[in-house]
Amino acid sequence: MQIKFPESFTWGVATAAAQVEGAVFEDGRGPSIWDVFSRLPGKIKNGYLPDIACDSYHKVERDVEMLKELGVKSYRFSFSWSRILPEGTGKVNEKGIIYYKKLLALLKENGIRANATMYHWDLPYALQMKGGFGNREIVKWFCEYASVLLDNFGEDIDMWATFNEPIATYVGYAQGFFAPGLQDEKYARQALHHLLLCHGECVKLFREHMFTHASIGIVVDVWKHYPAREGNAEDQSIAVTSNEIRGYGMFLHPLFLGGYSKELMNYFEINHLTPDIQDGDFETICQPLDFYGLNFYNGLYDNADEIREMEKTRKAGGNYQDRPENHPEALKDVLHMLVEKYHVDIPIYITENGVPIDDADGREANLDDQSRIEYVKNVLIWLHKAIEEGIDVRGYYLWSLMDNFEWSAGYAARYGLYYTDYETLERIPKKSAKWYAQVTRENGLLIDAVPQA
Ligand code: NOJ
Numbered sequence: 001m002q003i004k005f006p007e008s009f010t011w012g013v014a015t016a017a018a019q020v021e022g023a024v025f026e027d028g029r030g031p032s033i034w035d036v037f038s039r040l041p042g043k044i045k046n047g048y049l050p051d052i053a054c055d056s057y058h059k060v061e062r063d064v065e066m067l068k069e070l071g072v073k074s075y076r077f078s079f080s081w082s083r084i085l086p087e088g089t090g091k092v093n094e095k096g097i098i099y100y101k102k103l104l105a106l107l108k109e110n111g112i113r114a115n116a117t118m119y120h121w122d123l124p125y126a127l128q129m130k131g132g133f134g135n136r137e138i139v140k141w142f143c144e145y146a147s148v149l150l151d152n153f154g155e156d157i158d159m160w161a162t163f164n165e166p167i168a169t170y171v172g173y174a175q176g177f178f179a180p181g182l183q184d185e186k187y188a189r190q191a192l193h194h195l196l197l198c199h200g201e202c203v204k205l206f207r208e209h210m211f212t213h214a215s216i217g218i219v220v221d222v223w224k225h226y227p228a229r230e231g232n233a234e235d236q237s238i239a240v241t242s243n244e245i246r247g248y249g250m251f252l253h254p255l256f257l258g259g260y261s262k263e264l265m266n267y268f269e270i271n272h273l274t275p276d277i278q279d280g281d282f283e284t285i286c287q288p289l290d291f292y293g294l295n296f297y298n299g300l301y302d303n304a305d306e307i308r309e310m311e312k313t314r315k316a317g318g319n320y321q322d323r324p325e326n327h328p329e330a331l332k333d334v335l336h337m338l339v340e341k342y343h344v345d346i347p348i349y350i351t352e353n354g355v356p357i358d359d360a361d362g363r364e365a366n367l368d369d370q371s372r373i374e375y376v377k378n379v380l381i382w383l384h385k386a387i388e389e390g391i392d393v394r395g396y397y398l399w400s401l402m403d404n405f406e407w408s409a410g411y412a413a414r415y416g417l418y419y420t421d422y423e424t425l426e427r428i429p430k431k432s433a434k435w436y437a438q439v440t441r442e443n444g445l446l447i448d449a450v451p452q453a
Contacts, residue, residue: 010395023057030086037179048410088124133191215290293351299330
């Protein structure tokens with residue numbers, strides 16, 4: 001049978017600057033924290049560097065051609081802060097502006113809407129040297145950057161996200177697996193508070209521009225944890241901690257309900273981690289938004305015994321998609337949770353969803369990626385069900401347009417619809433690219449059966 005999506009549904013694909021652009025030392029771009037972090041021994045699998053990545057800085061025409069081939073209506077990409085402002089603030093790099101103008105012009109010519117993220121993890125290194133997100137001055141720095149973006153590109157962008165997956169800043173400041181590689185939980189908690197303030201102040205700035213064609217939101221990933229064994233107190237407590245203390249609760253509560261949750265405040269107090277919060281901060285953070293971007297990859301069932309074993313072998317390059325089970329049905333539950341628990345009453349977009357195949361599996365297995373098709377198909381089935389149940393989801397973006405620099409996994413994890421040959425920088429459509437083009441063309445897909453739940 002065939003399932004169809006609402007007529008105005010937006011199909012898209014997503015990328016991010018640091019993962020595709022390359023050209024990190026060209027045309028006046030300043031270094032970002034990832035350029036520096038990736039050079040620290042042992043931080044990135046096989047010592048891979050983001051220096052060239054997919055070379056999208058020079059291959060933007062080909063990228064847009066691929067978007068056309070896929071038939072997507074919208075392209076989600078991010079701006080590189082250090083390409084626009086090499087020092088983070090101050091002098092604007094005109095060559096950087098020209099690059100993004102070119103991308104936006106090509107999108108327009110081809111009738112593809114732009115969905116732009118202001119910050120996708122790549123802080124200018126110059127700002128990290130001043131304390132990065134740990135310094136409250138970041139709010140001013142971020143607004144200066146956002147002003148440059150809004151002034152230069154405001155007319156050509158339909159959707160703006162202030163931040164993508166702010167949890168990456170926690171991973172980079174508290175756990176050390178991401179740039180800048182710090183392991184200081186107190187500092188990290190303060191940094192996240194400032195990050196949320198950057199978001200709130202930026203939304204206010206955006207409103208001052210009075211754009212009539214554009215909307216603004218934020219992208220927060222939700223990896224919902226469930227206890228694996230019903231009635232097991234340890235499993236239950238791991239799930240609560242992973243959701244509320246170190247997961248989506250850190251962001252969704254202040255963004256949509258105002259203030260930090262009771263669970264998080266207790267945790268702060270017990271562990272002496274309460275950030276410096278000034279009067280009015282929570283009002284600033286909790287700005288009305290036009291949309292919410294959900295990055296969804298998997299639902300996770302936590303078994304305390306298994307997790308203890310996994311922690312022992314945790315290595316750079318790993319992520320939650322290393323878990324053996326896929327739980328696409330969690331998407332429907334997550335969407336209901338957004339509405340029921342966090343009172344999200346604005347349109348929702350799935351701003352990322354996808355699955356990696358290991359580079360080590362070889363080129364042929366990567367090109368013939370039936371497993372990716374099956375995974376996405378299942379996610380879309382559950383998404384469709386949620387829409388039928390009344391959840392207002394307006395679009396779906398597949399991660400990613402092409403294989404790219406997968407952060408601490410380097411080039412070892414391939415997420416693309418197009419295979420990137422890192423020797424020649426050629427992009428070759430995978431089986432999934434042809435399948436996804438059919439989905440976008442038909443605004444739906446063929447499925448064998450509707451799952452029960
Ligand atoms: C989340 C991030 O936004 C993106 O940068 C990353 O590559 C994908 N998920 C896959 O891990």
